[in-house]
Amino acid sequence: MSEWYTKIGFDGDPFSRDAGFEGHDALVDEVFYAIHSGNMVFIVGESGSGKTKILQEIIKRFGGKKKIIYVNCRHMQKSVNVEKLLQKSLGLLGRLLGKKPNKMILLLDEIESVSTKNAERIKYYFDQNYLQSVIFTGKGFPVEGMGQSIVQRISKVLKIDPLSDYEAVRIIRDRIGDKYLTDRVIKTIYSMSGRNTGKLLQNCRAVMTEIAHGKKEITEEEVEKLLSMEK
Numbered sequence: 001m002s003e004w005y006t007k008i009g010f011d012g013d014p015f016s017r018d019a020g021f022e023g024h025d026a027l028v029d030e031v032f033y034a035i036h037s038g039n040m041v042f043i044v045g046e047s048g049s050g051k052t053k054i055l056q057e058i059i060k061r062f063g064g065k066k067k068i069i070y071v072n073c074r075h076m077q078k079s080v081n082v083e084k085l086l087q088k089s090l091g092l093l094g095r096l097l098g099k100k101p102n103k104m105i106l107l108l109d110e111i112e113s114v115s116t117k118n119a120e121r122i123k124y125y126f127d128q129n130y131l132q133s134v135i136f137t138g139k140g141f142p143v144e145g146m147g148q149s150i151v152q153r154i155s156k157v158l159k160i161d162p163l164s165d166y167e168a169v170r171i172i173r174d175r176i177g178d179k180y181l182t183d184r185v186i187k188t189i190y191s192m193s194g195r196n197t198g199k200l201l202q203n204c205r206a207v208m209t210e211i212a213h214g215k216k217e218i219t220e221e222e223v224e225k226l227l228s229m230e231k
Contacts, residue, residue: 004212014175015205018053023167027158028054035062035105035133040126040153043137045160047110048198051137055107058135067105067132074110082106082121086130103132111136113144123149162195171197172204180211181218188220192227203227 005013027043031054034041045051052072059068069085086104106122114122125131136143141157142150163171168190169183181189181204189207193199207223218226 004209007212008180008208010176013205015201015208017175018050023163024050024054024160027160028057030156030158031058031135032061034155035135037155038103038132039155040134040150041136042141042154042157043135043160044139044141044157045137046139046194046196048196049160049162050197051160052109055109055135055137058105058107062105067103068107069104070107070109072109073112082118082125086125103129106131106134108134108136111138111143114146114150116145116147119145119147119150123153126153163190163197165190168195168197168200171200175204176208180208185218185220185223188223189227192224 003013005011031041031043035058043051043054055070059070062068071085085106122131122134126134136154141154165187169186172181172186185207186204189203190200193203207218207226210226211218
């Protein structure tokens with residue numbers, strides 16, 4: 001059985017690609033500046049807003065130098081041991097030779113809380129230059145248990161704001177071209193997605209699936225009805 005997208009002429013799912021940095025280029029530049037400057041930064045944004053994508057770009061640019069430690073903290077915030085992560089980054093030979101980590105970049109994604117021990121560890125290793133930079137992401141700042149010692153070391157809190165309607169339309173046009181969905185329909189989908197880029201792609205997929213199953217045109221009212229049923 002063919003997939004929905006092959007029925008309307010696509011080789012692959014046009015919504016499987018992430019939204020990139022559309023509308024957030026300046027924020028990404030600030031994050032890289034913070035890393036090169038040796039600072040801590042906290043990125044605030046809802047799930048699907050692009051926080052993890054930014055960290056993936058950091059990994060792409062710095063990962064080859066083995067300077068990156070990435071942890072998705074969702075559901076495991078209390079169990080993350082920063083000290084063990086740093087030791088593990090050295091590999092078995094490095095640990096046997098008694099080497100110490102140097103100027104690592106620590107990425108703590110989707111963090112919701114920080115234990116007192118981890119807060120002290122982060123502060124110590126950052127102050128001793130074992131950590132060059134720490135990038136936190138989460139839904140809000142500060143997080144539970146972060147404490148003033150860490151808050152005072154965070155140079156910037158960067159908020160990922162929702163894209164404009166124009167930017168949202170451009171993201172979808174980049175995937176499907178000028179056919180199937182009007183600009184007004186895309187804007188309606190974006191509004192019903194809570195102006196969240198990740199949900200926009202999911203909901204556009206749901207609407208396009210309906211089109212692939214035989215509905216040639218879809219109105220704003222039909223989109224509202226369809227997506228209300230999807231919730």
